[in-house]
Amino acid sequence: MKKHKRHPETEAVRGGMDLSKKNGPLSTPIYQTSTFEVTDMEEQVRATPTDHFYTRYGNPTHTVAENAIAELEGAEAALLFASGMSAITTTVLALTKAGDHIVAQRDIYGGATKFFTQWLPKFGVEVTLVDTTDYQQHAKAIRPNTKILHLESPTNPTLRVVDLKKVAAVAKQHGITTLIDSTFATPINCRPAEFGIDLVMHSGTKYFGGHADLICGIVAGRRDLIDTIHATRTTLGCNMDPHAAWLLLRGIKTLAVRVHRQNDNALRVAQFLKGHPKVRSVSYPFLEGHPQRALAMEQMRGGGGVLSFEVEGTGEDACRFAEALNLFTLAPSLGGVESLVTIPVITSHSMIRPDEREKMGVTEQMIRLSVGVENVDDLIADLEQAFAVVKERQPVGAVRF
Ligand SMILES: Cc1ncc(COP(=O)(O)O)c(C=O)c1O
Numbered sequence: 001m002k003k004h005k006r007h008p009e010t011e012a013v014r015g016g017m018d019l020s021k022k023n024g025p026l027s028t029p030i031y032q033t034s035t036f037e038v039t040d041m042e043e044q045v046r047a048t049p050t051d052h053f054y055t056r057y058g059n060p061t062h063t064v065a066e067n068a069i070a071e072l073e074g075a076e077a078a079l080l081f082a083s084g085m086s087a088i089t090t091t092v093l094a095l096t097k098a099g100d101h102i103v104a105q106r107d108i109y110g111g112a113t114k115f116f117t118q119w120l121p122k123f124g125v126e127v128t129l130v131d132t133t134d135y136q137q138h139a140k141a142i143r144p145n146t147k148i149l150h151l152e153s154p155t156n157p158t159l160r161v162v163d164l165k166k167v168a169a170v171a172k173q174h175g176i177t178t179l180i181d182s183t184f185a186t187p188i189n190c191r192p193a194e195f196g197i198d199l200v201m202h203s204g205t206k207y208f209g210g211h212a213d214l215i216c217g218i219v220a221g222r223r224d225l226i227d228t229i230h231a232t233r234t235t236l237g238c239n240m241d242p243h244a245a246w247l248l249l250r251g252i253k254t255l256a257v258r259v260h261r262q263n264d265n266a267l268r269v270a271q272f273l274k275g276h277p278k279v280r281s282v283s284y285p286f287l288e289g290h291p292q293r294a295l296a297m298e299q300m301r302g303g304g305g306v307l308s309f310e311v312e313g314t315g316e317d318a319c320r321f322a323e324a325l326n327l328f329t330l331a332p333s334l335g336g337v338e339s340l341v342t343i344p345v346i347t348s349h350s351m352i353r354p355d356e357r358e359k360m361g362v363t364e365q366m367i368r369l370s371v372g373v374e375n376v377d378d379l380i381a382d383l384e385q386a387f388a389v390v391k392e393r394q395p396v397g398a399v400r401f
Pocket of ligand 1: 086217
């Protein structure tokens with residue numbers, strides 16, 4: 001009989017657990033311990049490379065979550081980190097040395113841009129930023145010492161979509177490791193490993209956790225790369241706390257249900273905003289008019305729960321609008337069950353120079369919404385009432401998407 005392949009919804013709920021084990025607790029135990037006792041020196045030596053040695057190296061609660069994530073991403077292995085930023089920094093430090101070079105997309109999460117452009121040069125690693133969807137620029141920027149091609153799709157907060165097959169092919173041709181921040185997509189909407197991407201990174205703080213109650217980072221990918229990153233994680237000391245890993249595991253069980261609902265809600269919100277006279281532009285991958293909509297629909301199962309739009313007005317109007325919302329909470333994160341609103345130039349991209357932000361397409365009028373699992377008609381009613389604070393204006397030029 002042909003072996004049945006489980007769907008992501010099932011992997012999310014049952015992944016990581018050894019289902020053949022009977023009479024155990026249904027909920028994974030929290031190994032809330034920093035260290036593990038052994039009976040003798042022989043056992044001590046045997047325990048060292050395992051998840052029963054010392055929690056900075058690994059922990060059984062983490063192992064269950066890491067296995068569940070690897071299954072969801074269709075990757076060989078996965079690792080947890082204390083934050084999304086530590087997942088990026090540890091991975092990059094593990095795979096580069098002084099004299100190496102990295103090519104990174106221009107419009108990515110501001111914290112990653114800051115690490116690439118302000119920190120890596122201090123350690124002798126050079127970074128070239130390229131236009132996100134100009135693949136010729138990606139190829140041209142590659143040098144003999146280029147080690148990593150860093151990607152993000154969809155991008156934060158501009159929601160551009162990267163052609164994963166194309167970039168994977170360019171990187172393979174030059175023997176470069178591809179690392180993608182797939183936080184916005186989640187493995188429910190896109191599994192970059194299927195397109196040939198080597199390492200998939202997430203801020204697990206967002207959709208994986210899903211309840212705005214933990215900080216976490218994730219990297220999944222090829223076993224040999226994960227082993228190298230694991231050794232660096234141990235040295236840099238940025239593993240997760242076991243209790244937070246258990247919360248993460250609980251979040252993963254409802255990941256698929258939440259993301260399906262957020263996909264539906266966000267598309268409805270994007271369609272509402274697109275038709276509003278006080279909106280200049282809307283960015284959402286599955287929205288008609290998005291420049292990479294066809295690509296998004298080919299490589300993603302849903303457009304995700306995040307969208308951004310520009311108000312027809314000033315930066316001041318955008319701020320007043322965000323403050324006037326009631327159901328969308330003013331807070332700088334995304335991916336949780338509650339809808340959130342933020343102004344990228346004040347939060348996620350505040351550390352980026354205004355001229356660089358302009359090149360990324362992040363304007364003062366831009367508002368980023370993280371659409372939660374509430375009733376979508378209530379969310380739209382909240383947006384509608386908040387537009388009252390934005391003054392009527394004649395649109396400047398054509399509507400951009
Ligand atoms: C796309 C993306 N990547 C990475 C990060 C960093 O993750 P963390 O806040 O968990 O360190 C964020 C945070 O907002 C993000 O939005």
